[in-house]
Amino acid sequence: MQPEDLVKGQDNWYATLCRHCPSSEGVLVRVIEGRAKKVQGNPNYPTNAGKQSARCDAGLQALYHPDRxxxxxxxxxxxxxxxxxxxxxxxxxxxxxxxxxxxxxx
Known part of the structure; x- marks a missing residue:
């Protein structure tokens, strides 16, 4: 049995920067069917080495917030x-x- 919130489709990961953070942390964004679904720190980025701040997570929530x-x-x-x-x-x-x-x- 699959979870009910499972998103089906082709996923891609894109390396980019978090513009919500003053240090512009390097992040990887998982995109499924054209929509960003997950943000995680990029382990290959020198300034944050795979870690990320809460601002990066909040940026994804702000992207799809109904009051945006x-x-x-x-x-x-x-x-x-x-x-x-x-x-x-x-x-x-x-x-x-x-x-x-x-x-x-x-």
Whole structure:
């Protein structure tokens, strides 16, 4: 009998860096059917030699968290509203230089 949370499919391991850590730890990421499923320290990476911090594990959880932002938001009348990428980039391009000239980018 197989475990009910078993993920079937072809798995691949990719060597990469954890960008959640200040030291950019070397990690191996197990990807099954195009989705990252496991992160573990890369034993061949010189700075962490196979060890990893809790931040690496948390990064994988954040990737699939249901409350993660799925697109750009724009503050309209004090509330954040979802907008298209075109609107977000146009707003950034038009508003950022004006705010920067006033001495504050925010």
């Amino acid at each position: 932002l799925s697109g750009p938001l724009l503050r309209i009348n004090g509330t954040l509203q979802p907008v298209s990428w075109d609107v977000a980039l146009d707003t950034l391009q038009n508003q950022f230089p004006l705010k920067w000239k006033r001495g504050s980018p925010w």
